[in-house]
Amino acid sequence: MGILGPREAAAGSHGCELPDDFRQMDVGPFVGNLTFYHFNMIVSGICTAIVLVLIFGLMARHALRMSNPQEQLKIMRIINLIPAYQILSYASICFPNAYVYLQGFTEVFQGIALYSFLMLMCDFMAPTDQGKVEFFSSLEIKEQWRPKRTRNGLKFLKVVWWSVLQYTLIAWGAAITQVATQAVHVYCLSSMAPHFSHIWISVATSLSTGVAVNAIVQFYVNMKGYMAEHRPLLKLLAFKLIVGVIFLEKIIFMILSGTGVLKRVKSLTYIDIAMGLPTMVICVQMVPLALFVCYTYRTQPYEISNNAPRTLRPREYQALGDDADEALMSGFTKRYQGGWLGLHAWAVYLSPLTLFIDVREAYVMIHKARAAQKAHFKEQVPVQMDTPMERYDSPEGA
Incomplete structure (x- = not known):
């Protein structure tokens, strides 16, 4: 970024090779009369403007056409x-x-998006809490590492849910720790020495990310047949491209920097290589990814047609009786629920309390369902054990 003060004036603390403060310095031009720092700002700025128009435009369309808040609010969190x-x-x-x-x-937003993606897939299969409990309770899922053994679908959901949620929590903790340790100069982005926090935060977030992504993939593999009409593979691919490409680039830049392939030249400073180039690549590649996301999460499935007097699956809009999961409703009118100019949808989406309530309700649902399932299983065990005793005693009674 064309920014790095003289070493003697901005030496790093606690042995970190990076200075504590980056200052403007004169370097050779990168393009024309522009330094890489200014060239980077222009290119990345244009890409940022394009991405914000595309994605916020898509989010605004969802807010205006919010016929299914339960799913569309999660889509807004994902994109x-x-x-x-x-x-x-x-x-x-x-x-x-x-x-x-x-x-x-960035890891925090990634964790929120990953959790929202999991719950969106659950909504595709069963939109109500009771429906989710009944659906997953009826399944037997093969264990990942022991395919000859199976476990109940509700237990599978609980494991996946916790595996994804832990990443969101660890990401929050890691982000706060990173800010705190950088403030006291013991983070050191350029060092993997154990006395700096950089390596420990990187290891924790990498392991946590691996557990969460593996859980999502296993969930998709086992559940894709139940939500084929929602094209879950495209939605999963759009999400994994964002996460996977950035993760791969971090590894590539780490290898290139470590092997000396990327090194300081006349027009590039150390900070340009360590920070400027990787962030510019992210800004540029987000443009095609944003276009793909706009196609994958488009509003068309949620738009209301005035030409259809009858509708299948009104369960997103009106609770049905216990005796029917789906029904054809004549004279039933769906409506958009985003409010004037979608402001109500934006208010609900932006409220952190809404996300907290969603997480709490999911926890209560899974916890109560698993407790009821275990209680039911315990009630069945004595009956199965009494049967041989009755057979043994019967001849003696005769």
Whole structure:
């Protein structure tokens, strides 16, 4: 980024090779009369503007055409991952001193998107809590590492749910820890030494990400047949491309920097290589990814047609009796629920309390269902054990 103060004036603390403060310095031009820092700001700024128009435009269409809040609010949280990455990356380019403080929070938005994706897939199969309990209770799922053994679908859901939620929680903790340790100069982005927190935060988030992504993949593999009409593979691919490509690029840049392939030249400073180039790549690649996401999560399935007097599956809009899961309803009118200009939808989406309530309700649902399932199983055990005793005593009674 064309930014790095003289070493003697900005030496790092506690042995970190990065300076504590990045300052403007004169370097050779990168394109024309522009340094790489200014060239990066222009290119990344244009890409950021394109991405924000595309994604916020898509979110606005969902807010205006919110016929199914339960699913569409989750979609808004999922696709918010792209502008979150874009804004934080561009801010890091413009203000390099903020890079370490901001980058940890990309993991937070990624965790929220991953959790929302899991719950969206659950909604595709059963939109109500009672429906989810009944659906998953009826399934037997093969265990990942022991395919000859199976476990009940409700237990499978509980394991997957916790595996994904833990990533969101660890991401929050890691982001806060990263900010705190950077503030006291014991983070050190450029070092993997054990006395700096960088390596420990990286290991924790990498392991946590691996557990969460594996859980999502296993969930999709076992459940894809129940939600084929929702094209879950495209939605999963759109999400995994964002996460996977960025993760792969981090590894590639780490290898290139470690092997000396990327090194300081006249027009590139150390900070350009360590921060500027990777963030510019992220900003540029988000443009095609945003186009793909706009296609995958488009509003067409939720748009209300005035030409259809009868509708199948009104369960998203009106509770049905216990004796029917689906029904054809004549004279039933669906309506958009986003409010004037979609403001109500935006207010619900932006409220952190809404996300907290969703997580709490999912926990209560799974916990109560598993407790009831275990109680039912315990009630069945004595009956099965009494049967041989009755057979043994019967001849003696005769």
